[in-house]
Amino acid sequence: MISALTATGLGKCFGRKWALRDCTVEIEQGRVAGLVGPNGAGKSTLLNLMAGLLAPSEGSLEVAGNRPAIDEEQLGRVGFLAQDSPVYASLTVADHLRFGAHMNPRWDRAFAQERVTAIDLDPKQRAGKLSGGQRAQLALTIALAKRPELLLLDEPVASLDPLARREFLAALAAYVAEHGISVVLSSHLVADLERVCDFLVLLSAARVQLAEDVDTLLARHRRIFGPRRDLDRLPSDLRVVWSSHTDKQTTAVVRTDGPVLDPAWQIEELTLEDVVLAYMGGSAEAEPPARPKLGVAR
Template identity: 60%
Template sequence: MPPHDALHAEGLTKRFGRRYALTDCSFAVPHGRVVGLVGPNGAGKSTLLHLACGLLEPTSGTLRVLGAPPAARLARVGFVAQDTPVYAGLSVAEHLRLGAKLNPSWDASLANRRVAQVGLDPAQKAGRLSGGQRAQLALTVAAAKRPDLLILDEPAAALDPLARQGFLRTLREFVAELGASAVLSSHLLGDIERVCDHVIVLSGGRVRMAGDVRDLVASSGGSLEDLVLGVLAS
């Protein structure tokens, strides 16, 4: 595994017309972390994740993913977009076959094992799955390409508490099995506190706080939730 940061930004700025979605953002996330990306709606979280996936280009500044520009790392990044999109007309098994065709490093054993472990019927059409099952399928497809970085844009926000807990547990297990890093965007601070060991707080398109959760909590003397809410309120 190369000794590069999972993500490294210097003066990262993204403008849409006259509106700045991100302004002069700088941070470094060491490899091997599970990062919580936190902030209110409109803070710039999705923009940052889309930049990291190579779906957008910076207006100015730089963002490096695993030590290189995002476009050079597409094969090593697994992305689960908001609302965990899957193809409603394809079965679970067809999603896995499509993943195998599109990804040279596809791990069919991992995919099949995880589908069985979370109780998905390979013959079931994705459009007939529950929200939690669709989220598990999307995460399995992203992880079976054996990425070095998993990026998840509020994938569990619409799930009920039980399904959300199952999704987060699977995420932790994938990160451990793959030896990967992960970035999880969420507005649910309880989820972030449950699975993340690093946090980036965005507000108004700027980084308000970034660092390892343990160090930040130790220095503040309070909970992560209290710390984040205090930063956002300041």
């Protein structure tokens, strides 16, 4: 089984500053993986490393089964759409397709033509005159017509209005449904990715905080709240991700593989955004102290 991404101890520094460090992540083929984190967390660095536009400072990385950009075949396997859907303003839509056909050995002419018609782009229109949404759709068309096995998208919807955002993600999802490619897309907004991703990588302060299947991740995190108490005395199978205390009440986001058994806690399920915010909230315990496990007496 070839993975879309295998990174081991991957790091990249610019001068003395680490933009990404200790990144060990595996993403299976066929996933739509969301890369989230605040601005400057290392999202673009990771995508650029995957595209082969940057070389790692340490560690190793394989995308679609090989080192990034190692040869022409590998370049054809990986598509990359940089931030803000770059297109050539003075070239027409048709020029872009001709250019794409010329540059990509696996170019699918019929697909590109069909999609341009489907999204109602005038082939004679200059790209500089297109709306933001149309420009994004044109860039996506070119990225898909090269028939990549892995598509990397850096903040693809950040500059789009809600409708264009929806149309872009719908087009992407429909393509994935039909062709089963792997996708890694970044956004600083979880809400953009919540529906379309089935895997989430959370980056913060140049490190991977979380990399997991979305359903598993949602099943394993809970918000618990109840009368104020010391969280150090929680059973060992609960890991506190985030917590907050008032004089009367304690609220915490915990990670657990099983149910929360203590009846003193009220328990709530979380949305993806809740989980991400909890991890970004910062009060995560690096090394949880040894604590007794709470079990059921039988």
